[in-house]
Amino acid sequence: MSEALGYASSQHYPAVVTDRWGQSQTTLVNNGRMFTMVLRGNRFEGTSVDGLELVGAPADTDEPPTLHQGDLCSCTIQWRMPVQVSLADAGIMSAPLAARLVLGDPAPNHAIDSVGVTLQLHLPAGVVETTTPQGFMEDALMDLQRELPDGTRLLACISCAFSDYHPAGSGFIGSMACFRDCKDTYRAVAGKRDLFALWDKRSGFVQETFHCPDFEQRQSGTGYRG
Template sequence: MKETYKGIYKDNSGTREIEIENNFKTLVTEIDGVVFSGSEFDDLSVDDKSKYTAQQLTRFTFLKTPIYQTDELQETLCNCSFVIVVPQTIIDKSNNNQFWSDLKIEISLGDKRSEEPGSGIEHEIVTLSLTIAGKTYTGTSEFFEGSFDQIRDQVKDKYQLKNCYGCMYGDYSVYGQGAFGAMLCFRNQKSAYSSVTNKEEYMALTPSGNVQEIYCCDEYETRKTGAGYRG
């Protein structure tokens, strides 16, 4: 399964129209002829810099991060922003009708704090906007989870998000998560997950894998308040 989204990339050198391919494991985009890929927006990297000239790469800012238990460094794109539009399915709670609505995703990645590897970036801001029946619902956080939480709280009496974020079996690790795509799926043990009452019971479960918040499979079930670890 693969989807392609149109969007805008912006950095200190200007703005470019882009497309982002998503197979729901990896994001791939080409900016000024340079191909980037990663599991989420803040770890987009060039697979092989030797394929490109120094002039092609000069517009980009790269954060160097040590790769765990190796002597190598990962160089990821930062000091830039992305705006893309992703269609999402919405459920009208009044009649259970389903319809599509465009989710506007805005990602702002700050500059690296220093040239020291592992210094991190100054900020990461995720803004999600969903317009339904002429009204726009917006959430802003460092994570997709937090931004979706804000939208959920605004639409909870009227609409339900039909995606992995809004699914009964989507949850997060007790050890934390990335900004996007680190959601755990427990569709492989629905009964056990639905019966969780505390953190220890939750930690004893083994998820089927990671999913993106914006994905949705045919085993989707509407999330119940207070379920699992995230509630």
């Protein structure tokens, strides 16, 4: 069983990081398992955008990034990525999804004091955006979906009939389990106990914005997460 499913090749997203030194243009690279970004000569990697860890020694620069236990913090990361959408009057198309992630400052509890992401989906008829910052990509995408015009659907793992989260919780992005290789069994999942019994048969983990040929629109009340 693969533990990570996703893109056949790395995706490169134009990105801007804003911190105490101002704005820095960069690229956020996503291979479906890891995110990579270079900020003023410092290379960061992580399985989630809110946990980008410095790789190697810090670069010799007068504008060092702020770190908390080796992770990037005290900044805003903005990037754009393509997602699949279905429009009532234009069929299926790719649309830019702009994300703005605010990473807070180090806090006494050995974490950072805040994480908040907002989203904007750029459609031919205009921009649809989330109503408030959210702490998880799941919540931000669900918020965004509620704002979509009638007949418009987001075709991504977050809205797929065969994806779910572990009852113990999930991370900011990428800890969504895919059950595309046992569709019929997953369709019968009606709660936590059923999902636990099926968990080890998952195909792997996916990022919420990913789309694959097995996508099927999720219906309300499906699986553990509903």
